[in-house]
Amino acid sequence: MAKSAKDKDKQIDQKLRAAGLKVTQARLSILSILSQKHGPFSADEIYQLVHASKKTAAIDKVTVYRCLTKFEELGLVSACDFGDGTARYEIKHEDHHHHHLICRICKRIEEIPLCPMDDIPLRLPKTGYKDISHRLEFFGICPKCSE
Amino acid sequence: MAKSAKDKDKQIDQKLRAAGLKVTQARLSILSILSQKHGPFSADEIYQLVHASKKTAAIDKVTVYRCLTKFEELGLVSACDFGDGTARYEIKHEDHHHHHLICRICKRIEEIPLCPMDDIPLRLPKTGYKDISHRLEFFGICPKCSE
DNA sequence: CTTGTTGCAAATCGTTTGCAGGACA
DNA sequence: TGTCCTGCAAACGATTTGCAACAAG
Numbered sequence: 083m084a085k086s087a088k089d090k091d092k093q094i095d096q097k098l099r100a101a102g103l104k105v106t107q108a109r110l111s112i113l114s115i116l117s118q119k120h121g122p123f124s125a126d127e128i129y130q131l132v133h134a135s136k137k138t139a140a141i142d143k144v145t146v147y148r149c150l151t152k153f154e155e156l157g158l159v160s161a162c163d164f165g166d167g168t169a170r171y172e173i174k175h176e177d178h179h180h181h182h183l184i185c186r187i188c189k190r191i192e193e194i195p196l197c198p199m200d201d202i203p204l205r206l207p208k209t210g211y212k213d214i215s216h217r218l219e220f221f222g223i224c225p226k227c228s229e
Numbered sequence: 230m231a232k233s234a235k236d237k238d239k240q241i242d243q244k245l246r247a248a249g250l251k252v253t254q255a256r257l258s259i260l261s262i263l264s265q266k267h268g269p270f271s272a273d274e275i276y277q278l279v280h281a282s283k284k285t286a287a288i289d290k291v292t293v294y295r296c297l298t299k300f301e302e303l304g305l306v307s308a309c310d311f312g313d314g315t316a317r318y319e320i321k322h323e324d325h326h327h328h329h330l331i332c333r334i335c336k337r338i339e340e341i342p343l344c345p346m347d348d349i350p351l352r353l354p355k356t357g358y359k360d361i362s363h364r365l366e367f368f369g370i371c372p373k374c375s376e
Numbered sequence: 377c378t379t380g381t382t383g384c385a386a387a388t389c390g391t392t393t394g395c396a397g398g399a400c401a
Numbered sequence: 402t403g404t405c406c407t408g409c410a411a412a413c414g415a416t417t418t419g420c421a422a423c424a425a426g
Contacts, residue, residue: 104400104405125390142408147391149406164366165310167415168390185371194367211369218365219311220341222358224332251380251425272415289383294416296381314390315415 090117101156108145111138113158113173122162122170122182122191125150165217183211237264248303255292258285260305260320269309269317269329269338272297312364330358 094113098105115131116123123131128150129143150171153159160174164184183192192211241260245252262278263270270278275297276290297318300306307321311331328341339358 106400106406108407144392144409145407162366163310163312163364164368165316167314181365181367183367183369185374186368187370187374190371190373192371197365210372210375211367212375214367214369216365216367217310218328218344218363219309220328220330220358220361220363221311221333222330222361223334224337224339225357226337227332227334228357228359253381253425255382291384291417292382 090114093117097158101158103152103156107139108141109149109153111135111141112146112149113153114138116159116171116173121172123172124168124170126168128171183214185211186213237261240264244305248305250299250303254286255288256296256300258282258288259293259296260300261285263306263318263320268319270319271315271317273315275318330361332358333360 091110091114094110094117095105098109098113103109111132112128115128115135119131125143125146129141129146132138132146133140150159150161154161154171157174159171162170162172162182164170164182178195179197181194181197183194184190238257238261241257241264242252245256245260250256258279259275262275262282266278272290272293276288276293279285279293280287297306297308301308301318304321306318309317309319309329311317311329325342326344328344330339330341331337
């Protein structure tokens with residue numbers, strides 16, 4: 083059932099066209115990286131990864147930022163923020179809502195497939211992580227701004 | 230039961246001494262602002278507020294950053310991050326754990342006195358906010374880093 | 377005194393913007 | 402072709418750092 087890199091790239095191409103975006107080398111490279119590696123990654127990391135995989139032409143870091151912004155608008159990727167002043171991006175898989183658990187020391191990132199908003203308290207001890215804290219903020223439109 | 234500004238300042242002085250910090254004008258000004266106004270505030274906002282209240286001598290913005298960092302280490306204030314690239318700080322009141330609900334448009338900040346980690350799903354509709362999303366990340370020490 | 381703090385200037389870091397040349401539809 | 406994209410350089414905003422003057426204990 084696992085998709086080959088080629089299949090994924092084909093999917094990406096189609097998603098871009100469906101979104102009305104031009105299919106450029108830069109966009110293909112970035113989305114290819116994001117769909118093959120396990121993120122989330124910062125813009126700089128993506129930039130590095132693209133350059134590391136010599137398969138594609140080098141792209142500018144500014145282009146990475148612009149593409150990621152566009153992808154996020156289109157819902158192709160989702161951004162997350164670990165509070166360290168750097169945005170991170172990962173491919174958005176429909177119907178797979180998750181959060182992250184980040185190690186304060188090594189920065190390892192694990193996916194938490196549960197969402198406390200759903201209903202149940204998380205049973206985090208399972209993960210083996212210690213000294214767990216969390217960052218949670220809500221965003222919405224306040225009554226006044228709703229008109 | 231409400232404490233006067235003077236009482237609060239006295240408390241602040243004691244907390245600083247208890248923490249082994251020198252009681253300086255800059256620190257008193259910042260903590261005084263934070264304990265009197267309803268935050269959270271960015272470093273720049275605090276800087277502006279300190280300058281606005283002509284009661285105290287002007288302090289440098291760098292000093293604001295340094296004091297806030299120190300206060301956070303000591304647990305006097307807590308930082309929060311709304312993902313807009315600016316850290317915000319508020320006085321930490323023991324036994325009053327809360328999160329925030331930020332209007333996407335006017336940036337109004339409301340306190341959410343509930344925490345989904347406690348156990349129950351939030352009943353946010355009560356607040357009148359619409360189109361609510363949330364930002365949630367967990368931090369901890371992973372098994373490998375625990376030794 | 378003497379160590380912790382501050383102010384000032386300058387550096388850093390992530391990210392954004394302006395503009396001209398270049399690539400997709 | 403005409404518009405969308407990209408690269409390059411430069412601007413930006415938040416935060417940090419180096420260093421010498423300064424003030425609290």
